[in-house]
Amino acid sequence: xxxxxxxxxxLLAALPALTWAADxxxxxxxxxxxxxxxxxxxxxxxxxxxxxQAEQSRAAAPAQxxxxxxxxxxxxxxxxxxxxxxxxxxxxxxxxxxxxxxxSGGEAGPPPRSFSLGESELMLAANIDPYLRGEFMLAAAxxxxxxxENAYLQTLALPQGLTLKAGRFYSGxxxxxxxxxxxWDFVDAPLAQQAFxxxxxxxxxxxxxxxxxxxxxxxxxxxxxxxHNFPGADRNKNGVGAWSLGLRAGGDLGTxxxxxxxxxxxxxxxxxxxxxxxxxSGNSVSNAxxxxxxxxxxxxxWKWAPGGNPAYRNFKFQTEYYRSREQGSLxxxxxxxxxxxxxxxxxxxxxxxxxxxxxxxWRVGVRYDRLTAGTVDAGANSGQLPILAPxxxxxxxxxxxxxPSEYSRFRLQFARDSARRDxxxxxxxxxxxxxxxxxxxxxx
Amino acid sequence: xxKRLFACCLxxxxxxAHAALNVFACEPEWAALARELxxxxxxxxxxxxxxxxxxRIQARPSLIARARTADLVVCTGADLxxxxxxxxxxxxxxxxxxxxxxxxxxxxxxxPLLEVPExxxxxEGDVHPRGxxxxxxxxxxxxxxxxxxxxxxxxxxxxxxxHYQARLADFRSRWQAxxxxxxxxxAPLRGMPVAVHHKVFTxxxxxxGLKEVAVLEPKPGIEPSAAHLAAVLEDLKxxxxxxxxxxxxxxxxASQWLAERAGIPAVALPAxxxxxxxxxxxxxxxDDILNRLLAAQGRR
Numbered sequence: 001x002x003x004x005x006x007x008x009x010x011l012l013a014a015l016p017a018l019t020w021a022a023d024x025x026x027x028x029x030x031x032x033x034x035x036x037x038x039x040x041x042x043x044x045x046x047x048x049x050x051x052x053q054a055e056q057s058r059a060a061a062p063a064q065x066x067x068x069x070x071x072x073x074x075x076x077x078x079x080x081x082x083x084x085x086x087x088x089x090x091x092x093x094x095x096x097x098x099x100x101x102x103x104s105g106g107e108a109g110p111p112p113r114s115f116s117l118g119e120s121e122l123m124l125a126a127n128i129d130p131y132l133r134g135e136f137m138l139a140a141a142x143x144x145x146x147x148x149e150n151a152y153l154q155t156l157a158l159p160q161g162l163t164l165k166a167g168r169f170y171s172g173x174x175x176x177x178x179x180x181x182x183x184w185d186f187v188d189a190p191l192a193q194q195a196f197x198x199x200x201x202x203x204x205x206x207x208x209x210x211x212x213x214x215x216x217x218x219x220x221x222x223x224x225x226x227x228h229n230f231p232g233a234d235r236n237k238n239g240v241g242a243w244s245l246g247l248r249a250g251g252d253l254g255t256x257x258x259x260x261x262x263x264x265x266x267x268x269x270x271x272x273x274x275x276x277x278x279x280x281s282g283n284s285v286s287n288a289x290x291x292x293x294x295x296x297x298x299x300x301x302w303k304w305a306p307g308g309n310p311a312y313r314n315f316k317f318q319t320e321y322y323r324s325r326e327q328g329s330l331x332x333x334x335x336x337x338x339x340x341x342x343x344x345x346x347x348x349x350x351x352x353x354x355x356x357x358x359x360x361x362w363r364v365g366v367r368y369d370r371l372t373a374g375t376v377d378a379g380a381n382s383g384q385l386p387i388l389a390p391x392x393x394x395x396x397x398x399x400x401x402x403x404p405s406e407y408s409r410f411r412l413q414f415a416r417d418s419a420r421r422d423x424x425x426x427x428x429x430x431x432x433x434x435x436x437x438x439x440x441x442x443x444x
Numbered sequence: 445x446x447k448r449l450f451a452c453c454l455x456x457x458x459x460x461a462h463a464a465l466n467v468f469a470c471e472p473e474w475a476a477l478a479r480e481l482x483x484x485x486x487x488x489x490x491x492x493x494x495x496x497x498x499x500r501i502q503a504r505p506s507l508i509a510r511a512r513t514a515d516l517v518v519c520t521g522a523d524l525x526x527x528x529x530x531x532x533x534x535x536x537x538x539x540x541x542x543x544x545x546x547x548x549x550x551x552x553x554x555x556p557l558l559e560v561p562e563x564x565x566x567x568e569g570d571v572h573p574r575g576x577x578x579x580x581x582x583x584x585x586x587x588x589x590x591x592x593x594x595x596x597x598x599x600x601x602x603x604x605x606x607h608y609q610a611r612l613a614d615f616r617s618r619w620q621a622x623x624x625x626x627x628x629x630x631a632p633l634r635g636m637p638v639a640v641h642h643k644v645f646t647x648x649x650x651x652x653g654l655k656e657v658a659v660l661e662p663k664p665g666i667e668p669s670a671a672h673l674a675a676v677l678e679d680l681k682x683x684x685x686x687x688x689x690x691x692x693x694x695x696x697x698a699s700q701w702l703a704e705r706a707g708i709p710a711v712a713l714p715a716x717x718x719x720x721x722x723x724x725x726x727x728x729x730x731d732d733i734l735n736r737l738l739a740a741q742g743r744r
Contacts, residue, residue, distance in 0.1 A: 130544070133534070157539040161512055211537045213513050217505030250505025255493060258504045303504075309496040312695050360667040360695075405666055406527070407566060441531035444503050 076126035076134075077438040081182045083118030084432055085111050091425040098195050099421040100373035100391035101347065102289065102326075103275040104230045107199035110188065110417070110427055117142040118431070119181060121149070125440065131157045137180075149202065161211040171203045172221050173244050173264035174320050175299040183442055185316070185355045186399055187413050187429045191369040192322045192349030195393075196295055198230035201266070203242065217250040217260070231293040231324070232268030242268040250444070255308040259301065260444055266295040270328070277387045279333065286335055287385065289343060291328010297321070301444070312360055319352040332381040341379030348372045361403050369395040393419040407435045465601045468511050468541070470519035470529060471498055472717040473580040474551060474593075476726050478518060480615050481594045485604045489514070491532075494718035495693045498524055499570065499665060503531035511536035514547070516600055518593065521550025522557060524577035546599055552577055554592040555585040558646050569663025580716060582647035583623050583730055587616055622727060627652075629734050636741065639680065639706075641668070641690035641699050644715050648733065657683050660690075660698050668698040680706050687740045691715035709740045 087093075089110055096109040111118070119142070125135040137150035152167030170178045176193060177200060189199050205225025212218035227242025228234035235241055244267065250260035273289045298321045305314040323346075330343035353367035373390040382388075395418060401411035410432050417425040464487040469475035475488040482488075489510045492498050498520070501507075511517060511532050519525050533542060540547040557575030564573055579585045594612035598605030634653035641660045649656055658679055662672040685708060688699040692712045703710035713733050714723035722732040 154534070156534075156542055158537065159539065161537045163535075163537045209537065211508070211512050211535070215506075215509055217509040248505075251509070252504060252506040258502070258506065260505050303502065305502075307495040308493060309500070309693055310502060311497045311500045311693075405566075406570065441503060441526065441528050443531055443535070444505060 074126070076124040076136075077440065079123045079435060079437040079439045081119075081121040081123070081180070082432075082434045082436065083120070083182060084116065085118055085187060086115050086430040087111050087113055088428040089113050089425055090427070091420070091423050095423075096419060096425070097277075097387060098191065098371065098393050098419050099387055100376075100389065100393065101195045101371065102345075102388070103277060104195060104198035105275055107189070108194040110425070111429075118433075121180065121182065123150075123440075127156065128153065131155060161213060163209045163211075165207040165209075166205070168202055168204050169207065171201045171223060171225075171244060171266070172207060172209070173197075173201065173223075173246055173266050173295075174297040174322075175260070175262060175301055175318065176320065177201055178443070182433045182435065185318075185353065185363075185365050186367055186397055187411060187431050188397075188415075190320070190351035190353075190367070191371055191393055191395055191419065192320065192351055195347075195349055195371055196231065196322045196324050202229055203244075204228065205240075205242070215251075217248070219248045221246040221248070221264075227268045227270075230273070231266075231270065231295065231326070233270035233273035233289075235269060235271040242266065256304055256306055258303045258444070260299075261301075262297075262299045264297045264299075266297070268293045268295075274334070277385050279384060280386060285333040288331045288334055289326070289328060290331075291326060291343065293324065293326045295325075296323040303444075310357070312357075314357045316355045317353070318355075319350065321348070321350040323348040330378050330381050332378075332384045339381060339384075341381050343378050343381075345374065345376040347374040347376070363401050363403075365397075365399045365401075367395075367397045367399075369393075369397075389421075391421040395419065407439065409433045465597060465604070466513055466515045468514035468517045470517070470525050471580070473586075473726065473729070474518040474520070474589075476717045476729075477586065477590055477593060478516075478597070480726065481590060481608050481611050482597060482604075483607070483611060485601070485607055486597070494714060494716045494723070497693050499527060501525070501528045503528045503535070507532045508535045511541060512538050514538060514541050516547050516549060516597065517541040518549045518551065520552050520577050520579065522552035522574040522577035522579075523572045524552075546596065549593060549596050551585075551589045551593075552579055554588050555579050555582075558650060559643065569661070570665025572664075576643060576646045578644045578715070579647055581645055581733070582651040583619065583626065584651065585647060586726065587619050587623075590615055590619070618727075622730070626730050626734055629738065633737055633741065637683065637685045639676065639685040639688045639699075639702065641688070641694045644691045644694075645689060645713070652737075654737075657685050660688070660702065667695075673698060673702055677702060677705050684708075687711050687737075689713055692719040711736055711740045713737070 087110060093110050093112060097103065120140045122138045127133045133154045133156055135150055135152055139147050139149045141147065148168060150169055152165050152169040155164045158164060172178050176190065177197060193199060203223055203225035205223055207221060207223045209219060209221045223244045224240045225242045232242050244264060246262060246264035248260065248262040252258050269292050271290050275287055276284050277287060279285050300319050302317045303314065326343065326345045328343055329340050331338055331340040333339065349371035351367060351369040353365060355363055355365035357363040371393045373392055376388050378388060395415055397413060397415040399411055399413035401409055403409045413429040415427040417427055464485055465482060467475065467478045467486050467488045468491060469478060469488055470491050472490050472494050475490045478486050478488050491507050492501055519529060542548060552574065560575040561568065561571045561573065564571065590612060594608045597608045630652040635655060637655045637657040639658035639660065640656055643659060643664060658676050660668040660673065660676060662669060687708050688703045688710045690696065690699045690712055692714050696712065699710040713736055714720040714729055717723055717725060717729050720732055723729040
């Protein structure tokens with residue numbers, strides 16, 4: 001018992017010594033930890049400083065471009081447009097004609113019945129050097145023919161607001177003529193565009209534009225070309241076959257409204273501009289026009305977007321007026337009677353359309369087309385060609401389209417087309433327009 | 445006396461240089477920055493307002509006319525303006541501001557870009573190959589851009605180089621102090637989970653440490669659909685967010701719909717100067733963003 005007490009007493013006596021020893025250890029540990037901490041803090045501070053330095057030098061240096069294959073780095077921007085339609089037409093599209101007007105022979109009339117492929121457009125564009133930019137557009141038609149629609153150079157560095165274009169390009173006359181078909185708000189071109197410019201007027205030539213240094217957009221344009229497309233025709237002559245002048249003005253009204261107005265004049269000369277038409281007994285005969293053709297074109301585009309933000313709601317109104325005067329001679333039935341006499345005509349046409357995006361992705365639109373036969377004097381040939389008897393074609397179209405993204409669009413369009421004097425064509429179209437690849441910005 | 449006369453003569457000769465440097469700014473933040481750096485030596489034109497979506501601008505005639513007379517075009521770049529600026533510049537027929545010339549300034553070239561896509565495919569929506577272009581909402585980016593912009597303005601307008609550098613130094617000292625203040629104010633926001641309409645606040649979150657847990661757009665640039673919103677709502681049940689954020693130019697309906705059902709506030713933040721009445725200038729922009737975030741968090 002005593003022994004036990006002694007041991008306990010000894011232990012108790014030893015405890016302070018033990019705790020003292022432990023205290024010394026803890027103090028040593030603390031000191032060690034403190035030293036470690038100081039060391040780490042110093043290292044962390046150094047690292048932080050290095051990080052800050054790295055961040056700063058990274059900020060100073062421009063963002064590193066991703067490594068690229070240098071062989072392909074300079075490839076032009078490429079884009080492909082795919083389109084297709086389903087058409088339900090109450091009249092035979094083969095019998096489509098614009099009564100009262102000389103056939104333009106261009107891309108006129110509705111697409112074929114049932115399913116059909118639209119034009120597939122392949123576009124390549126790039127800067128050539130610091131001074132020039134090139135653009136090329138190939139259109140593959142559904143009949144497997146391929147056409148060079150655009151192939152031109154455009155200057156980048158001319159002074160004084162000048163821009164020169166040369167090659168083959170859509171003429172800058174009017175508004176819709178310069179738009180590629182995939183940018184149209186309806187499946188087809190306005191009737192007046194089909195009657196007076198063969199759907200789309202492309203020029204082989206040069207275009208000079210001058211932009212005034214004013215706050216209001218003011219642009220003058222002049223074009224010289226061969227004029228081999230309708231309303232001209234190839235004359236196999238040196239010099240200039242067609243020329244045009246144009247003035248465009250535009251601006252904003254507040255933040256929500258923007259407008260663009262234009263007035264253009266196109267002068268073309270034609271030799272042996274052939275067209276097929278039925279004679280009084282219903283046989284198709286070949287005829288030709290030779291002479292001068294003048295076209296005045298006035299256009300107005302007005303766009304509205306609340307606060308200038310078109311992402312949710314926007315409205316676009318577009319109208320153009322065409323007035324054509326042709327003077328020369330007409331040869332009737334080239335392969336038969338071949339009777340030539342003077343020809344004079346003054347004709348006009350217009351369209352107006354409105355397209356409203358009422359919520360993201362969805363738009364509705366309505367368009368009205370009207371042509372005025374005006375006066376047509378074919379001299380001795382008057383009455384030989386029933387198509388030239390006075391008639392005012394007209395058409396009403398409504399459409400709704402849905403765009404899942406900026407690169408795809410699906411459209412449903414109804415039209416009552418009274419282009420023929422004896423029948424009204426009820427048309428239903430379903431269309432898709434898709435844009436693949438680098439798709440450039442659209443003009444206003 | 446002679447010195448003063450000499451100074452007067454100098455000023456007289458220097459007069460033409462005082463004709464303001466014409467700056468065409470693609471977005472209001474760059475116009476504001478150019479004014480901070482240039483003062484009365486610059487005249488700025490803002491091509492877009494804070495209530496417009498800078499991705500979706502039409503190449504309006506008024507923009508073309510203004511780009512024609514500009515000495516310096518200041519844009520975000522990184523393809524933010526790809527849908528309209530190339531057309532505007534091409535039609536403007538102004539060789540001095542074409543890409544590659546000193547008169548063309550891309551802010552995104554001077555900051556490290558976030559969210560650089562690994563896969564380039566339009567199936568991913570409206571992706572920007574170089575990265576997220578909404579760089580203006582990290583104030584540290586603005587000081588980087590300010591430095592480069594002041595240098596560029598001095599390059600184009602040598603007579604005022606010292607003026608631009610002096611204003612840059614002044615701006616930077618005020619800006620650094622402001623950043624320190626904002627970072628202190630924004631400390632409680634660190635780690636806060638949020639849902640966003642469009643990935644417009646990536647740089648803001650990167651700076652303040654907010655956590656983006658949901659995006660209302662199914663793919664960048666594609667407006668939210670009902671089906672996608674319902675899916676986002678389900679996601680938020682598992683991973684809750686404290687608030688739904690949108691830029692003030694974005695439609696409020698999608699974020700309101702989600703906010704009501706998730707029982708969290710919907711907050712419109714100015715994405716740039718002028719986005720709210722309080723965001724009158726660059727300082728006001730960040731003051732207002734922080735105020736709105738803290739208020740929605742319940743701290744103000």
